[in-house]
Amino acid sequence: MDEELRHFGWDPRRYPWRMVLQAAARKGNGTAYPEVLFGTALAQRAIWEHQHPKNCSNATFIQYFHLGGGIGSQLHLLGQALALAMHFGRVLVLPPADPAMRLIDPTFCPGAHGFQCWLQNLTHCQPTGDVMSIFKVPGVPGFSHQSVPEVFRSLLASSPIKKTFWFYWWRAQSVTYLVRFNKRTRDALDSLRSETLFSCESPARMPVLEAGTISVHVRHGRKWSEASMCNFTEYKGMLDHLADDSQDLRVLYAEVAESNATFSYPAEAYSDRKAFISTEDPRVVDEALKLCSAEPRWKVFYTKVNRSNDDSWTNIRSFEHARREILIGFMNLELALEADAWVCTLSSNWCRLIDELRMTIARKAAHPYLSLSKGMKAM
Numbered sequence: 001m002d003e004e005l006r007h008f009g010w011d012p013r014r015y016p017w018r019m020v021l022q023a024a025a026r027k028g029n030g031t032a033y034p035e036v037l038f039g040t041a042l043a044q045r046a047i048w049e050h051q052h053p054k055n056c057s058n059a060t061f062i063q064y065f066h067l068g069g070g071i072g073s074q075l076h077l078l079g080q081a082l083a084l085a086m087h088f089g090r091v092l093v094l095p096p097a098d099p100a101m102r103l104i105d106p107t108f109c110p111g112a113h114g115f116q117c118w119l120q121n122l123t124h125c126q127p128t129g130d131v132m133s134i135f136k137v138p139g140v141p142g143f144s145h146q147s148v149p150e151v152f153r154s155l156l157a158s159s160p161i162k163k164t165f166w167f168y169w170w171r172a173q174s175v176t177y178l179v180r181f182n183k184r185t186r187d188a189l190d191s192l193r194s195e196t197l198f199s200c201e202s203p204a205r206m207p208v209l210e211a212g213t214i215s216v217h218v219r220h221g222r223k224w225s226e227a228s229m230c231n232f233t234e235y236k237g238m239l240d241h242l243a244d245d246s247q248d249l250r251v252l253y254a255e256v257a258e259s260n261a262t263f264s265y266p267a268e269a270y271s272d273r274k275a276f277i278s279t280e281d282p283r284v285v286d287e288a289l290k291l292c293s294a295e296p297r298w299k300v301f302y303t304k305v306n307r308s309n310d311d312s313w314t315n316i317r318s319f320e321h322a323r324r325e326i327l328i329g330f331m332n333l334e335l336a337l338e339a340d341a342w343v344c345t346l347s348s349n350w351c352r353l354i355d356e357l358r359m360t361i362a363r364k365a366a367h368p369y370l371s372l373s374k375g376m377k378a379m
Contacts, residue, residue, distance in 0.1 A: 004041075005036065005040070005041045006041075007041075008041035008042050008045070009041050009042065009044070009045030010040070010041035010044060010045075014044075014048070014120075014180060015176070015180055015361055016180065016181050016183075016186050017181075017334060017337065017361050017362075018207065018208055018334060018338065019208055019334075019337060019338055019361070019362055019363075020361065022207045022208060034363035034364075035363060035364060035365040035366040035367070036359070036360060036363050036365060037169065037172055037173075037359035037360050037365050038159050038160065038161060038169075039152070039155050039156070039159060039169070039173075040172075040173065040176070040359075040360045042155065043152060043155075043173040044173065044176060044177060046151055046152070047082070047086075047173065047174075047177045048177070050085075050086055050091070051091055051092065051122055051123040051177075052123060052124055052125075053091065053125065056091075056124070056125035056126065059090075059091045059125055060088075060089070060090045060091070060129070060130040060131075060132070061090055061091050061092075061093050061125070061127040061129075061130065061131045061132065062081070062084065062085045062088060062090040062091070062092055062093070062131070062132045062133070062134060063092075063093045063094060063095045063127065063131055063132070063133050063134070064077075064078060064081035064092065064093075064094065064095075064133075064134050064135075064138065065095060065098050065099075065100065065133065065134070065135045065136070066078070066098055066100040066101045066114070066136070067100060067135075067136040067137060068100040068102075069313070069349075070311065070313045070349060070350070071103065071313070071326060071329050071330075071350070071353075072348070072349030072350040072352065072353045073349045074101070074103075074115075075115070075175055075178055075179065075353065076171060076174075076175070076349060076352070076353070077136075077137065077138065078115065078174075078178060079170070079171060079174025079175055079178060080137075080138045080139070080145050080174070081134060081138040082122075082174050082177070082178070083138070083143075083147060083148065083149050083170060083174065084134060084138045084139070084140070084143060086149035086150075086151060087143050087147070087149055087150065088132070090132060091122075091123050091125055091127075092122050092123065093113075093122060093123060093125070093127045093131075094113040094114040094115070094116060094122065095113065095114075095133075096113055098113075098114055100136075101114045101115075102313070102316045102322060103115075103313060103316065103322050103325065103326045104117045104319075104322060105117060105319040105320065105322050105323040106319065107319050107320075107323075108184065108188075108319070108323050109182075109184060115178070116182075118181065118182065118184075118185045118326055118327075118330065119178060119179060119180055119181060119182060119185070120180040120181070120182050121182075122178075146167035147167070148166045148167060148169070148170045149170070152170070152173075153166075156169065168356075171352065171356050172355075172356035172357070172359055172360055173360070175353060175356050175357060176356070176357060176360040176361055179330075179333075179357065179361075181330070185327070185330065188327055189327060189330060189331050189334065192327055192328070192331050193303075193331055193335075196303040196304050196305055196331070197301065197302075197303055197304075197335070198301070198302055198303070198304050199299055199300070199301050200289065200292035200299065200300055201289075201292070204301060208338045209274075209276055209301060209335060209338040209339055210272075210274055210299075211340065212269055212270050212271075212272050212274055212340055213274040213275065213276050213301065213338070213339045213340060214239055214242055214243075214270055214274065214275045214276070214339055214340070214341045214342070214343060215275075215276045215278070215335070215336040215337075215338075215339035215341070215342045215343070215344075215354070216235050216239065216275055216276065216277050216278070216288075216342075216343045216344070217278045217279065217332075217336060217342075217343075217344045217345075217348070217350060217351055217354060218230075218232060218235060218277070218278075218279035218281060218284045219279070219280075219344075219345055219347075219348040219350060219351065220279060220280060220281035220284065220309055228347075228373070230345060230372045230373075232284050232287045232288065234372055235343050235372065236291075238343040238370045238372070239273075239275055239298075239343060241370075242269075242270040242341055242343075242368060242370075243270050243271055243273050243296075244271075245267055245268060245269075245270075245271065247262060247263075247264065248262050249262055249263045249368060249370060250262055250263075251263060263367075263368040263370075264366075265341070265367065265368055269340065269341075270340070270341060272299070273296060273297065273298040273299065274298070274299040274300075274301070275288070275291070275298055275299070275300055275301065276300075276301040276302070276335055276336065276338075276339055277300060277301070277302045278302070278303070278332040278335070278336060279307065280307050280308060280309060280311070280312075281307060281309055282307040282308075285302055285307065288300050288302065289302075301335070303328070303331060303332060303335070305328050312325050313325060333350075333353065333354065333357070336354045336358075337354065337357055337358055337361060337362040338362070340364065340367055341367055341368040341369070341370075342354060342355070342358065342367075342368070342369045342370065343370045343372070344369070344370070344371055344372070345371055345372045345373040346371040346373050347373040348373075351371070355369055
């Protein structure tokens with residue numbers, strides 16, 4: 001699979017995630033057979049070439065001003081700004097100042113714009129001359145917030161991906177390109193992880209999570225205003241199904257599925273009962289840690305950080321606060337992708353971000369991903 005990806009232009013050096021940089025740590029693992037979303041290498045090469053023209057002096061540009069929101073929401077909107085840029089034949093750039101982009105710390109990244117504080121630059125070009133501005137939800141008549149760049153439509157038309165899900169394929173490709181940590185962030189994430197990752201009550205120091213770990217993201221906070229929230233008991237039920245080798249776990253809910261397809265995975269893949277828990281709700285962590293002394297016992301990984309149900313991105317108090325929030329978010333995202341199965345709610349932007357990246361960066365497109373919510377929002 002690695003050779004096939006490279007044949008179509010995949011350059012792993014551009015994606016500094018632990019599971020990419022330390023792929024050898026998972027070799028020979030029965031649950032780590034690589035499976036990548038259709039067209040990923042070709043899409044990443046096309047995006048790279050679009051954003052890195054040979055002659056910047058001939059390029060035109062489009063700069064995107066964010067809509068206020070959490071990390072997942074803003075990344076998805078930035079990804080659709082990239083789609084619009086490709087539609088217009090313009091290079092996507094970020095403005096020097098953006099009032100809605102509050103998750104930035106200029107003391108960490110002097111001179112960087114927006115997400116480029118944390119991630120690699122969108123382009124090597126400096127915008128001059130013809131610069132078009134777009135705001136909030138990217139879209140124009142004839143190219144909506146779910147449209148896919150024209151360059152990929154013939155590829156998708158010949159793929160097994162249904163047209164109604166083309167936009168989701170693009171979400172995965174766009175965030176794969178966007179979420180490429182710069183060196184400052186990579187070093188900061190490694191340091192934060194070494195300080196905060198625990199297994200039950202003991203510090204956990206490992207290059208990647210143990211094989212067979214199930215990632216659980218419990219979205220609480222202010223999500224109640226947008227979607228129904230699930231209590232931890234419901235997530236625990238899904239964990240037990242995976243640990244007990246249930247082979248009748250549906251890929252999609254009956255309300256939206258076109259078939260009765262279920263996930264298939266090796267026997268005892270998750271029988272060691274290992275889970276990584278991420279959430280903004282401190283009570284969920286307390287509940288999950290009770291599994292460490294339960295019968296049968298679970299090995300619970302989590303990060304020992306401050307948590308709040310107030311959705312802290314809505315009340316950033318300082319540059320240091322912004323830095324802490326985004327580094328904790330990216331650390332938990334990376335840990336989630338190191339797992340081999342997932343229990344989440346696709347009504348959450350964060351859960352969709354995990355779903356999208358596990359099919360590309362993590363190379364686990366066929367692994368079980370169980371959603372407790374029956375629908376997904378367009379963004």
